[in-house]
Amino acid sequence: MGASYTAVGWNRQKKNYDWLIAVFCLGYLGIFISITLLFNEQATFETLLLRSTSTLAILLLHVILAIGPLCRINTKFLPLLYNRRHLGVTMFSLALVHGCFGIFQFHALGNTNAVVSLFSSNTNYNSLAAFPFQALGFFALLIFFLMAITSHDFWLHNLSPKVWKTLHMFVYLGYLLVILHVMLGVIQFEKNPLFVLILSIGSCTLVVLHLTAAFKEKKLDDRLFALQQNGFVYVCNSDEIEDSRAKIFCIDKERIAVYRHENKLYAIHNVCKHQGGPLGEGKILDGCITCPWHGYQYLPQNGQSPPPFKEKVNTYNLKVIKNKVWLNPVPLAEGTERPGVTIM
Amino acid sequence: MIMKQNNDFYIGWMDKAPASYSRHIKKVIILLACLVLIAALILSLQQRKFSTASFEFGQLTEITGTYQQAPVPAVKVKTDQDVFGNSTYLTIPLVGYGKFGAEGIISSLEKEHNTPLNGKEVVLKGTLLYSDGKTLLQVDKNDNPLVSINKPLLKTLTTRQDLGFVEVKGEIIDPKCYFGVMKPGHGKPHRDCAIRCIEGGMDPVFYVRNDKGEANYYLIAGADGRKINDQLKDYIAEPVSLKAKAVQIDDWTVLYLDGNTSIKRLGGLSWFKQQDNSISCSPR
Amino acid sequence: MIKGLRSRHRQIWMVWAILLPAGILLAWLAIPDQQPIRLLQSPVISPLPEIVQSGSLPDYSINLRSNRTRSEWQLEWFNKKVLQVPSAVVYQVNNKNGSFNPVNAKLIGRIEAQGDYWFPVPMDSSINKPLNLVLYDFIHNKIIDSIQLKQK
Numbered sequence: 001m002g003a004s005y006t007a008v009g010w011n012r013q014k015k016n017y018d019w020l021i022a023v024f025c026l027g028y029l030g031i032f033i034s035i036t037l038l039f040n041e042q043a044t045f046e047t048l049l050l051r052s053t054s055t056l057a058i059l060l061l062h063v064i065l066a067i068g069p070l071c072r073i074n075t076k077f078l079p080l081l082y083n084r085r086h087l088g089v090t091m092f093s094l095a096l097v098h099g100c101f102g103i104f105q106f107h108a109l110g111n112t113n114a115v116v117s118l119f120s121s122n123t124n125y126n127s128l129a130a131f132p133f134q135a136l137g138f139f140a141l142l143i144f145f146l147m148a149i150t151s152h153d154f155w156l157h158n159l160s161p162k163v164w165k166t167l168h169m170f171v172y173l174g175y176l177l178v179i180l181h182v183m184l185g186v187i188q189f190e191k192n193p194l195f196v197l198i199l200s201i202g203s204c205t206l207v208v209l210h211l212t213a214a215f216k217e218k219k220l221d222d223r224l225f226a227l228q229q230n231g232f233v234y235v236c237n238s239d240e241i242e243d244s245r246a247k248i249f250c251i252d253k254e255r256i257a258v259y260r261h262e263n264k265l266y267a268i269h270n271v272c273k274h275q276g277g278p279l280g281e282g283k284i285l286d287g288c289i290t291c292p293w294h295g296y297q298y299l300p301q302n303g304q305s306p307p308p309f310k311e312k313v314n315t316y317n318l319k320v321i322k323n324k325v326w327l328n329p330v331p332l333a334e335g336t337e338r339p340g341v342t343i344m
Numbered sequence: 345m346i347m348k349q350n351n352d353f354y355i356g357w358m359d360k361a362p363a364s365y366s367r368h369i370k371k372v373i374i375l376l377a378c379l380v381l382i383a384a385l386i387l388s389l390q391q392r393k394f395s396t397a398s399f400e401f402g403q404l405t406e407i408t409g410t411y412q413q414a415p416v417p418a419v420k421v422k423t424d425q426d427v428f429g430n431s432t433y434l435t436i437p438l439v440g441y442g443k444f445g446a447e448g449i450i451s452s453l454e455k456e457h458n459t460p461l462n463g464k465e466v467v468l469k470g471t472l473l474y475s476d477g478k479t480l481l482q483v484d485k486n487d488n489p490l491v492s493i494n495k496p497l498l499k500t501l502t503t504r505q506d507l508g509f510v511e512v513k514g515e516i517i518d519p520k521c522y523f524g525v526m527k528p529g530h531g532k533p534h535r536d537c538a539i540r541c542i543e544g545g546m547d548p549v550f551y552v553r554n555d556k557g558e559a560n561y562y563l564i565a566g567a568d569g570r571k572i573n574d575q576l577k578d579y580i581a582e583p584v585s586l587k588a589k590a591v592q593i594d595d596w597t598v599l600y601l602d603g604n605t606s607i608k609r610l611g612g613l614s615w616f617k618q619q620d621n622s623i624s625c626s627p628r
Numbered sequence: 629m630i631k632g633l634r635s636r637h638r639q640i641w642m643v644w645a646i647l648l649p650a651g652i653l654l655a656w657l658a659i660p661d662q663q664p665i666r667l668l669q670s671p672v673i674s675p676l677p678e679i680v681q682s683g684s685l686p687d688y689s690i691n692l693r694s695n696r697t698r699s700e701w702q703l704e705w706f707n708k709k710v711l712q713v714p715s716a717v718v719y720q721v722n723n724k725n726g727s728f729n730p731v732n733a734k735l736i737g738r739i740e741a742q743g744d745y746w747f748p749v750p751m752d753s754s755i756n757k758p759l760n761l762v763l764y765d766f767i768h769n770k771i772i773d774s775i776q777l778k779q780k
Contacts, residue, residue, distance in 0.1 A: 013356045020373065024380050031384035040623040042394045044527045055387050063376070075354075076368035082356035105526075109442030110540040121536040121543075123578075128658040129611050130582055134536055165633065172640050179648060183655035189531035191617045192390050196656055198383075203648045207641060214638035221631060254631055276629045283353040295355040396712045405767065423717060423766065426735040427750050434715055434738070434767075472767065474714040477740030479767070513663040555664040558743045562668070583660045590668055595740065597668055613657035 017083040021090050028056050046105055053098040058178060060091040062202045065175060069206075069213035075281065078292055085151045092141075092148040099141045102134070133185035140177035143170045156275065165276070179203060221250045232319060232326035238265065238343045239323065246289075248280035251329040255280065256316055258325065259289060259300050264340025266300035267316035267327055273305075279313070302337045320344070389624045392528075397475035399524030404487055406469045407436060410500070413462040415565045415598045416547040417446045419481065422501065431501055433594040434479065437547060437563070438470075439520040441484040443537070445545025449483050453490045465494035473524025478561055480523055507590035507597065513610060514552030516564065516580045518542050522551065535581035542573045542580060550586060550599055560597070562590070567602040576607070583610040673746040676702045681759055681777035692749070692759055692777055703736055703759075705745040714767040716740075718747070721760045721774075728762050728771055739763070 032052045036043050064087050070077040107114035107121070118138060124130035147168055149155075156164045179199065187195055227234035235249045235258065246257040248270055255270035257280030268289065270280045277293030284290070288297035288306060298305055303313040314331035315338040323344070332338065352362035361369065409421035412435075420433040438446035454460050469491050470483040483489040515530055518541035522529035526537065530551060542548050550562040566572040567589070587606045588599035601607070629637075680701075681692035689706040705718065719733035737747035758779060763772040 009357075011357050012359050013361070024376065027377075028380045028384045031381065032388045035385060035388035036391065036623065039389065040391075040394045042396050042527065043623075044394075047394070047527050051387075051391070055383070059380070059383050076365055077372070078354045079356070079361055079365055079369045080372065082354075106534070106537040107540060111444065111544045112540065117536070117540055121539040128654060129532075129660050130535075130578075130609075132536075133532070169636065169640075172644065176644060176647060176651070180651050180655065183652055184532075184658075186533050187655065188659050189528060189533050190392050191619060191659055192392070192622065193617075194386065194390050196652065198386070200649070200652055203644075203652070207645045207648065210637065210641040211645065214634070214641060217634050218638065221634065250631070271630050276633065278629070285353070285355075290353070290355060292354065295357045396710050398712060407767070421715075421767075423738060424730055424735045426737060427720075428748075432738065472714050475712070476710040476742060477716070479714040507668055510668060512668065513665050515662065552665050552667060553662055554667050558667070559741055560667045561741070583663055595738075610663060611658070611660050613654075614659075614661065615657065617659050618661055 013079070014083050014086070017079075018086055021087060025056060025060075025090065025094070028059070029053075032056070046101070050098055050102055050105070053094045053101075057091050057094040057098060058182065058202075060087060060094070061175060061178065062206065064088055064091060065171070065206050066209055069209040072213035072217065073209070075292065081293060088144075089148050089151055092144040095141055095144055099137060102137075106134070128184070129188065131184045133181050133188075136177045136184065137181040140174045140181060143174035143177070147171060147174075153274070161273075161276070175206075220248065221255075223250065225249070225251055229326065231330065232317075232328050235325050235327045237323050238320055238325050241265065241325075244284040246280040246282070248278065249327065251327070254331075256327060256329060257289075258318065258327065259284060260343070261287075261300055261340065263343050265318055265320060265325060265343060266338065266340045267318045268298065268300065268303045269314040269316075269331060269334075271313070272296050273311040273313060301339055302335055304335045390622050393621045393623050394527045395475060395522075395529060397473070397522065397524050397527065397529065399473040399482075400471050403471065404469050405472050405481075406467055406491055407472075407481055408467045409433075409436065409465065411450075411461045411464055411466045411468075412502075413450075414569055415593065416563055417450055419466065419468055420502070420594065432503075433501060435594050435596050436479050436481050437519060437596075438468075439473075439480055439482050439546055440544075441482060441486075443518075443520075443541040443544040443546070445547060446483055447545055449485055449489065452485065457490065457493060459493065461493065463496045463500075465496070467491035467494075473520065475523045476559060476561075478519070478523055480519055482520070502594055503592075505592040507592055509587070510590045510599075511585055511587045512550065512552055512562070512590075512599070513583060513585045514550050515583060516542075516548050516576055517551045518546050518580075519549040519561075520546055522549065531581060538580045539577055542576060545571075545573065547571075548573065548576055548580070562597045562599045564588075564599050564601060567600045569600070572601060579607045579609065584608060585610055673702070673748070675704055675746055676700060679704075679780050681779050683761075683775045683777040685773055685775055688763075688773070688775075690761065690775065690777060693746075699751070701749040701751050703747045703749050703761075705737075705739060705747065707739050707742050707745065710742045711739065713765045713770075713772055715765050716772060717764050717766055719762045719764055720749075721762050723760065728764070728774075730764060730766065733762065736761075 029052050033048050067080045067084050071081045103114050107117035118134055122132040225233045233251055241247050241260040243260050246259040248255050248257050256267055257270045259266045261284045270278055272279050272291040274294055274296045277291040279289055279291055282290045282292045289300050290297050303315045305311040312335035314334050315336045317328040318341045319326045320341050320343055352364045354361050354365045407419050409419040412418050416437050418435050418437040420435050422431050425431050440446045440449050469487055469489050470481040473480050517530045518538040528534055548564045550564055553559050585608045588601045591598050676693040676695050678694050679691045680694050683690050687709045691704040693702040693704050716739040718736040720736055721733045759777040762774045765772050
């Protein structure tokens with residue numbers, strides 16, 4: 001929640017996270033290269049570089065894409081989500097080494113500009129076996145590049161969250177392009193069914209994780225609230241909400257979090273202004289609703305971030321009648337003061 | 345539904361994660377470490393065996409032999425006489441620097457020395473590349489490749505044998521990458537580079553294998569001896585069948601193609617693929 | 629995450645649930661197989677019936693063959709691995725342990741691609757002693773290997 005621009009807001013968790021990324025990546029590269037050389041002295045530096053960086057990048061991509069749905073299924077994975085962008089930038093850096101070196105290796109020192117050659121050498125777009133797989137890799141790399149250079153919160157604010165998020169949703173297209181790049185490229189030569197099995201397991205795991213999380217969330221979204229009175233909807237009993245915690249309800253278009261704090265109830269929009277985190281899955285710390293994703297905070301009585309921060313979310317009208325909590329799902333303007341409703 | 349009592353809450357900017365999160369993440373880290381180790385082992389060990397082709401990078405060798413222009417620019421090195429008093433040629437095709445053929449360099453050497461080189465004994469200096477009984481020489485103008493030119497030979501030892509009109513199945517490759525520079529130097533991952541090399545004037549070679557995996561290599565030329573590199577672009581680095589007139593010229597067989605009507609793609613969808621040895625397999 | 633984004637994620641992954649396995653499967657099916665052929669070669673010499681001497685090294689197996697009347701001799705050379713030298717010619721030498729000079733040795737033939745070779749060998753008095761062979765790279769002027777065959 002920096003008030004001014006800093007490249008990376010370092011803290012102990014981020015440092016530990018990055019150390020682990022470095023150790024795992026260097027460990028992987030070391031093992032892959034050593035084993036290949038141990039069994040095959042004829043391996044060349046170029047091929048080792050291309051293969052070690054690409055296989056590690058794909059492994060990282062699978063881990064990165066698994067983090068989101070894992071956190072929806074079990075919040076204990078949240079520490080992996082916190083610094084996920086560093087994983088993403090690392091993956092892009094490896095892919096960039098692979099891509100740039102590949103372009104040089106296969107296209108440079110010829111009679112055509114290397115990048116032009118990438119698109120003009122093989123033009124068999126109508127054949128599966130002969131498909132220009134390098135073009136697929138190029139576009140995947142382009143997507144990851146745009147994501148990496150806009151990974152800082154600076155771009156989130158300046159591009160607007162909607163544009164930023166739309167851009168970053170392209171990671172899924174990037175993933176599909178990478179899988180096809182591998183299958184229509186190196187697998188056409190390596191042919192080892194074990195590689196295909198590994199890739200299939202990876203992609204199936206991601207599909208299962210994402211669809212499991214998706215349908216779990218859909219169940220919450222589809223819940224019907226039948227009891228309505230004068231614009232208010234009965235959502236739950238007041239004793240169902242833990243102190244300093246919330247319950248989330250999806251009514252009409254959006255989710256609303258109802259928090260309990262010092263024997264009062266407050267209702268705010270569930271979506272954090274930072275990166276859309278679920279405020280209702282957070283906790284009240286030092287009097288502030290704290291987002292579980294990156295720790296952004298909001299005051300429960302008005303949905304505003306404590307000064308000097310400027311983020312604001314919508315608040316909602318609540319009433320408690322004989323222990324029953326009634327919520328008006330029409331949002332009030334962002335930052336509207338709404339004193340808590342006392343629980344009898 | 346009454347929520348369970350749960351005081352643990354994770355925020356990244358706090359110094360330490362709550363105990364339950366810590367315990368869980370430690371297990372995840374161990375799992376990821378195992379995943380990294382297993383992935384590195386499996387992916388490295390299951391790679392296909394690398395070619396043993398050699399490119400003597402940084403090492404120049406002088407080759408003495410007769411320069412021939414057709415069917416491909418090459419130096420023909422005479423062996424000693426065998427037990428029956430016969431000599432044969434080791435034909436060393438020439439390639440240029442980078443992804444180029446040798447014609448450009450030979451042409452500039454001929455202009456520089458004001459003499460055609462075809463049929464003359466020459467000493468050429470270049471970088472050798474070789475594999476599986478075939479040898480090539482990279483000539484680069486920066487290496488001052490033409491050491492000397494001698495007089496033309498009075499008598500050539502070249503033997504020619506017409507093998508008739510044949511249909512062969514194999515893969516069109518660029519010889520420089522296959523026989524030395526790249527690993528792999530053939531197949532789909534290498535396709536774009538092979539196209540670039542052949543379009544740069546490198547003389548294409550046809551790579552065939554028998555059912556024991558033993559390979560042979562044939563030079564490809566146009567029916568009237570001219571280059572047909574431009575016409576091969578869409579057929580490089582994949583299984584094709586060629587219909588051509590085959591002629592054995594010394595230690596190389598040349599396939600004379602009549603344009604791209606002689607080439608047909610092989611393929612189709614299939615479940616089972618022939619496997620090659622992985623790097624951890626012991627050699628035959 | 630807002631509701632619209634959740635729906636978008638669900639839609640994408642439902643489509644990916646079809647496209648990913650379909651793409652992987654089709655790409656696998658499309659992998660071309662190298663088709664083995666009968667290689668174009670000059671008529672192969674048939675091996676003579678009897679093995680008189682033999683020897684082997686990790687990369688080669690060698691037999692000296694003859695007919696029953698010992699009027700014809702043949703050196704059979706199995707090149708088991710791909711050559712990693714620019715040239716490889718087989719010389720017969722008199723003495724296994726002496727220094728090698730191609731001028732004083734008898735050139736039998738040249739080995740090229742991985743495969744099997746049969747070289748006719750003229751009969752002379754040295755044929756009754758174990759044959760000493762040297763595999764020589766005349767481009768680099770280096771001995772690749774040497775072997776003494778043993779009587780069968």
